[in-house]
Amino acid sequence: MSSAQSFKQLPHKLLVIPGPIEVSDDVLFANAHPSMSHVSPDFIPVFGDCIRMTRKVLFTKNGQPFLIAGSGTLGWDQVSANLIEPGDDVLVLHSGYFGDSFADCLTTYGANVDQVKAEIGAAVAIPEIEKALKSKKYKAVTFTHVDTSTGVLSDAKAVASIVRRVSPETLVVLDGVCSVASEEIQMDDWDIDVVLTASQKGLGVPPGLSILVASERAIKTFESRQKPVTSYYASWKKWLPIMKAYENGNPAYFATPPVNLIYAYQASLKSITESSVSLEERFKLHREASKKVKAAAQELGFKQVPLDPDFAANGMTALYYPDGLAASDILPRLVKRDIVVAGGLHALIKDKYFRIGHMGITAVESQRGDIEKVIDSLKDTLAEAKAAK
């Protein structure tokens, strides 16, 4: 008979891409929970727990979480279909691949999108945002907190603050797919209206769960919209009563939630919000792991994609290949050492760089030795690659 104590996941290569990330045995065991009715009195409180703990991770008291089967991308559809009405102006701050994609999604739902694009490796500068905000009244401003394609970290607090100062009614939408639970997000204090993310990055759960939290301002905007919501599956008209029912311990049905992933999410949220490692400590451990990787990479001669160290993510590192070396010199040699990193994603530099993820248990549970393994393997790989030239 398997039990949570005896379950150990199969041996496997160390997965250090910027999501999916390594997940704990506890979380995987929860993902193998026996089938449960999605409206049973045993499952409803589990869903309710996940809603409450999601708030904790984002330091929000009254934010409304939505937990829906889907990938992180579904969060963009939720924003576009529920908060934006056809013809609304939206400002997208672009610090990599995911800015274009979010803009594409918004346009699909009829938004008029303006993008302010930073150069590759940079976040959009605050004065640029101020200028754009003064030129037009935007319904919403969106930004990618950590753009997974560049490893650029935007200053979420500063972005929210300039929006609130120049255009107080504009909604601030933070794409936190690659930042929630690995970077600090003070949703209430910084006055952010939407944080959207997915299960498979800092939150340490297998992929398949779209997680979004909407502020009271966002919910009001949604409730006072003039035109009908333009999606069915992503409609908060459908989901809001369901989320409230689950939180209040009542059964409700719109579409079947991903029951096992909810158990897995609960297991991970417990270790994130109720363990001896506080959230503050968790962010600090991510910063420290990140510093170690970045310092070692620098020492080895790798140049980071982010131009300014203050705007580099703490949950991942994006590195250019050294002169004369390419993906084929580095990545297969890392795989040979059982280390799986990710290739490039940003179209303009795709073949020139690679990405290392260090989120969740890889950053927090130092006894695993993941960070050291990554650094040592990178060192050996580089030496071997150079010797082979």
Place this chain on the structure above:
Amino acid sequence: MSSAQSFKQLPHKLLVIPGPIEVSDDVLFANAHPSMSHVSPDFIPVFGDCIRMTRKVLFTKNGQPFLIAGSGTLGWDQVSANLIEPGDDVLVLHSGYFGDSFADCLTTYGANVDQVKAEIGAAVAIPEIEKALKSKKYKAVTFTHVDTSTGVLSDAKAVASIVRRVSPETLVVLDGVCSVASEEIQMDDWDIDVVLTASQKGLGVPPGLSILVASERAIKTFESRQKPVTSYYASWKKWLPIMKAYENGNPAYFATPPVNLIYAYQASLKSITESSVSLEERFKLHREASKKVKAAAQELGFKQVPLDPDFAANGMTALYYPDGLAASDILPRLVKRDIVVAGGLHALIKDKYFRIGHMGITAVESQRGDIEKVIDSLKDTLAEAKAAK
């Protein structure tokens, strides 16, 4: 160290609702697979396998599967956003709750929907469909193969055949959420254009995967649409190249697939399409299990919701409570016996009936004794409930 051989799921109540259903230890163990990159050479062939085996289950040679993180409901959005253009006429055949919901979804995306509603417990009669088809040119006809709210089974072959005869260009859309892998569906032979389903019913996987297969005719309709697709996350413009890439063994990225669920789906598909029990035998075993449950229920005095035995699902049974008894007399007593069935769902008769699921391993693996357990518990429960009055 856990292994596929040693993994046993935790003891739990027998889940016999019309989905999620009981799933095997193999499938749950696959759902606890260590984290894998969604574009790794180890994972891509797994996804490709799932695409190929999905075709087998539906007896289609060239149908195009879409496997996307989401609930079954997302299949309606896929149909509405990709195949229907605002202003198109769609005919919805209504045999229960899910007809109204699919109509609601289609309307959200701008379709003009006509519904032909059968009385509760019946499927829409073929002459009614013929009459509707002759009154207007419809872009698509949708029907719920098994309406989970009533247990009514529509005659998919006959529906497709009348559409093809009267209105050859009209797309035939089969909502197979509660029928795929428990009822026979000959997608090519019957000439059905879309079959949409979810992972947690006959396919025997935890919930969280939207599974849809589109015929060549449907893909042509999609490719020749005049207006842009009206969803981002559900857009086949985004997903079609991804599905083709995965099937051809190449990495591709639009949104992160639910990697663990894909492993679980592969494990279940293998047992469905490659085990000693053929698909034909599987459907026969579902019919036999269904007959046993229905015969026992009849003997005990329960009346079925479906009016005609030929139009009753083989994967579930919907039963009215006997006169003088209510949900509170039956359901808690079944739970006390570790049997979880489902209450009513159809608004007009919600408190008057309950539903038993008998799909997947519950129907196919007779050595589990699930069917006997259900029948015996129903017998004891009824006796106890009557004695308590």
